[in-house]
Amino acid sequence: MMSTMKKRYWTLLFVLGFASFLCFCTPSLHAYREWLLFLCLFGIALIVQKKGVGQRKFKDIPLLDALQEGVITLDWEGKVLQVNQKGAHYLKEEKGRLIGTLLFNHPLLKSHYQNFHRIRETFIHQSFANEKEGLEGEIKVLEPRKKILVTLLDSSGHYQKKQLGKDFVANASHELRTPITIIKGFAETIYDLPEISSGMLTEFTEKIVRNCQRMDSLVKNLLTLADLDYLPRAKLQECDLVALIDSCSQTLLSLHPEIQIESLHNEEVIIIHGDPDLLELAIMNLLENGVKYSEQAAKITITIEDGSDAVKLTIADQGIGIPEGDLDKIFERFFTVDKAHSRRMGGAGLGLSIVDVIISKHQAKIDVTSTWEKGTTFTLTFQKVSTAFQ
Known part of the structure; x- marks a missing residue:
């Protein structure tokens, strides 16, 4: 197919070039020389452009495979036209088996078919996330009513960090709540009992001071951990x-x-x-x-x-x-x-x-x-x- 197309282009270029030569050499055809020259240059430009597109398509394949994102192009019906190595890896499939299949019929993406359907109606960028499988995705229109781009990203680390953050805040809150409750309880007791004995007062204040020290130590350790987490090395x-x-x-x-x-x-x-x-x-x-x-x-x-x-x-x-x-x-x-x-x-x-x-x-x-x-x-x-x- 590509060989036939090339022959046609070269034949067209030869015909236009020969016609231009005749226009310049034959006085009776001088009136047409500008037009034929334009056609000749247009043909050359068209061939160069097609060659460049072919080279880009050839070079895009290893370039896409080098990306850390999964990249998948679909036709307007949702069939896979092209997929890079990461995209196939995230979907746990071989690249060859994905080509021509309906992407959003895949078990990992079935639940996000509505996003695909919505972008075809609205042409508005769509995002989706699959926390269970640790995948995030985006859907964009490449060419209206022709091509759609889907990108996939491994988000398992992101969700893991998010969960760790939630656990960290919950644990920190719990650890701080205990000494605060103790301090509050003893302070209220001292306030409500003005006639409290000196021995009991000493005991209460010692417990208040000890729990204040515990809170101080906890806050310092939390700040140390925060500093260390953001320290690159x-x-x-x-x-x-x-x-x-x-x-x-x-x-x-x-x-x-x-x-x-x-x-x-x-x-x-x-x-x-x-x-x-x-x-x-x-x-x-x-x-x-x-x-x-x-x-x-x-x-x-x-x-x-x-x-x-x-x-x-x-x-x-x-x-x-x-x-x-x-x-x-x-x-x-x-x-x-x-x-x-x-x-x-x-x-x-x-x-x-x-x-x-x-x-x-x-x-x-x-x-x-x-x-x-x-x-x-x-x-x-x-x-x-x-x-x-x-």
Whole structure:
């Protein structure tokens, strides 16, 4: 078909060119030369245009396959004319099997047939979403009464984030509601009982102060998480992990002088690439957890091992431990193994979430092992510069 069309164009061009030549060479035909010259140039322009369209069609196929969006063109009846690789992938079909089929008869798009019907009547851009399958789509008119464009986009991550956001707000509201209710209750009691004893007044005010501190800690942790979520990557620099651990240990001992901390390392100076402030925050959270969840004076062992291609930091305590069934949940926001114990200690289940985010920003890995009523061990693995950051 294409070969026949080309022959016709070249034949037409030859005839027009020969006629133009005769008009210029034959005096009796001079009156027609401008008109034939125009026809000749028009024929050349038409051939060039058709050739360009053919080349664009040929080049559009790999270009569409490179897009992250699914792109599908339909005729006015809704039959598939062209589909790129992503479009076929989103519909869980082979490209060849989709060509010529009615797109909105497909099981994943059947429920959105009304959108397709509406755009043919109104010519107004239509959007649709399939939350169950994690697909978003748009329908546009390419050529009125001739072609329609459908684009598909994987929105599973978007809806997942949206749901996480809803859960986050619900959990934060719940965690804040408890201390607010306690503070309000004790404040009203003090207001309603002007003759309250000094002992009871002291007890009430201590509980009010403790719950205020809990709210303050919760808000600070929420703000920290928000900052970390929007931080693209930690500001990495050379950092001596041995010195950082010594500093964290001294800080913890000043807050809890009764605890025991043992620090072991196979080199005097162990350099990693990290953000010292963020790493200190993560390590302090792990150390404070070891103190909070120890029934007696905490005993914590910190080991730093400088290997050939990685540095391992291990923090082990002898606390109450974590049940095996909860190990895969402990980095979730607001998750606590023992809610009553956490509330008594002023925790809201955000500390390990902060640690997890910080470690991921360093492109490092965190693992946890635990035995109930025997203790918990966290292992942080940092890749050496030569393998991770060059």
